[in-house]
Amino acid sequence: MTAQLLLLISFSLVAYVVYALIALVAAWCWSRAKHPVVPEWTPAVTVLKPLRGLDAEAYHNFVSFCHQDYPPECYQIIFGTLSVDDPALEAARRLQREFPLLDIQVVSGEGVLEGFNRKVCNMAQMLPYAKHSTLVLCDSDMRVTPDYLRRVVAPLRAGASLVTCPYRGEKPQSIASIWEALGIGADFIPSAVTSRLVEGVGFAFGLTKETLSELGGFEVMKDHLADDFFLGSEVQKLGKKTVLSDYVIQSVLGSVPFSDMWARRLRWSRTLRYCRPGGYLGSFVTHGFALATLYLALTGFSVLGWRVFSAVLIFRLLAVSLTTCLWTNDPNPLRYLLLLPLSDLLSFAIFALSFMGNGVEWRGERFRVQRGGKLIATVPRDHLTK
Numbered sequence: 001m002t003a004q005l006l007l008l009i010s011f012s013l014v015a016y017v018v019y020a021l022i023a024l025v026a027a028w029c030w031s032r033a034k035h036p037v038v039p040e041w042t043p044a045v046t047v048l049k050p051l052r053g054l055d056a057e058a059y060h061n062f063v064s065f066c067h068q069d070y071p072p073e074c075y076q077i078i079f080g081t082l083s084v085d086d087p088a089l090e091a092a093r094r095l096q097r098e099f100p101l102l103d104i105q106v107v108s109g110e111g112v113l114e115g116f117n118r119k120v121c122n123m124a125q126m127l128p129y130a131k132h133s134t135l136v137l138c139d140s141d142m143r144v145t146p147d148y149l150r151r152v153v154a155p156l157r158a159g160a161s162l163v164t165c166p167y168r169g170e171k172p173q174s175i176a177s178i179w180e181a182l183g184i185g186a187d188f189i190p191s192a193v194t195s196r197l198v199e200g201v202g203f204a205f206g207l208t209k210e211t212l213s214e215l216g217g218f219e220v221m222k223d224h225l226a227d228d229f230f231l232g233s234e235v236q237k238l239g240k241k242t243v244l245s246d247y248v249i250q251s252v253l254g255s256v257p258f259s260d261m262w263a264r265r266l267r268w269s270r271t272l273r274y275c276r277p278g279g280y281l282g283s284f285v286t287h288g289f290a291l292a293t294l295y296l297a298l299t300g301f302s303v304l305g306w307r308v309f310s311a312v313l314i315f316r317l318l319a320v321s322l323t324t325c326l327w328t329n330d331p332n333p334l335r336y337l338l339l340l341p342l343s344d345l346l347s348f349a350i351f352a353l354s355f356m357g358n359g360v361e362w363r364g365e366r367f368r369v370q371r372g373g374k375l376i377a378t379v380p381r382d383h384l385t386k
Contacts, residue, residue, distance in 0.1 A: 056254020115222025
């Protein structure tokens with residue numbers, strides 16, 4: 001049994017090296033695929049910002065969307081909460097007072113759609129207030145630079161129907177958020193650009209009303225955990241063009257407790273497991289450092305085991321450094337490079353645990369995930385929608 005396991009891990013380590021090399025090529029290709037910004041081209045855009053509670057530096061995150069190098073008459077921002085008592089409402093209304101020349105609307109408590117994906121239900125209540133045909137869906141913890149809107153709509157001019165942005169962790173202020181930032185920079189972005197190279201973009205955050213209508217509106221994803229994956233896969237089925245933007249958005253992490261980070265990453269892993277079961281199972285080989293650690297232990301800490309372990313560790317550190325320095329411009333992996341091996345072991349532990357159950361926690365609510373990413377609540381629906 002040990003010999004068979006050792007053989008499996010040996011083949012997996014070879015596959016990891018191949019994957020890492022492909023990821024390097026993919027990052028290089030993505031960095032060269034620029035979408036030119038035409039100053040005169042500013043299609044009218046509505047930004048949908050679903051809110052629930054206050055994230056780290058929430059007000060400053062919101063303000064960044066008000067300082068866009070974009071004609072004020074050409075974009076609208078809608079903030080929405082499902083609860084009329086949500087603490088994020090005050091920050092949104094403050095923006096209305098401070099930026100009277102911008103079209104900022106706040107929607108709360110209308111509840112036009114009932115479903116387990118509370119973010120999708122929130123966006124559904126905002127949609128009737130959207131004045132423009134191009135929609136940008138953006139989470140509450142995201143922060144942007146003034147060129148964001150121009151950059152994110154640029155691919156639409158070339159015929160894209162769906163655009164998504166990679167993101168990086170910003171301002172991690174606890175060991176848990178540092179680990180999350182490392183996971184984003186060293187694992188998520190490389191996997192995203194590799195997916196773009198190999199099979200196209202399968203997740204998205206921005207689209208047109210026309211495309212959303214063809215999909216059946218927000219109603220069809222009201223009980224899906226991964227609305228971004230649902231959008232991406234369904235648009236691909238329609239034969240429409242999806243694009244990974246060259247703009248990297250900032251996800252402000254702040255100081256998060258370990259339990260929150262763990263629950264979020266486990267939810268994300270189980271989301272991938274149910275939405276893309278084959279690809280997720282194959283991602284076993286992407287955990288190179290953890291596999292090298294297992295190889296070392298199975299060989300009884302032999303000289304060969306140490307050589308393989310050291311080679312994989314050096315290769316991992318060099319590949320991440322090269323990718324982030326030359327192409328993805330994420331400072332976190334280099335800044336916390338010495339913590340990367342521990343982060344890799346944590347990621348592998350989450351990967352393994354993702355197969356041990358189907359429960360997830362999302363904004364304080366417990367759900368079970370079914371095949372395809374559909375949600376079942378562990379409490380009755382009428383309790384969730386009150």
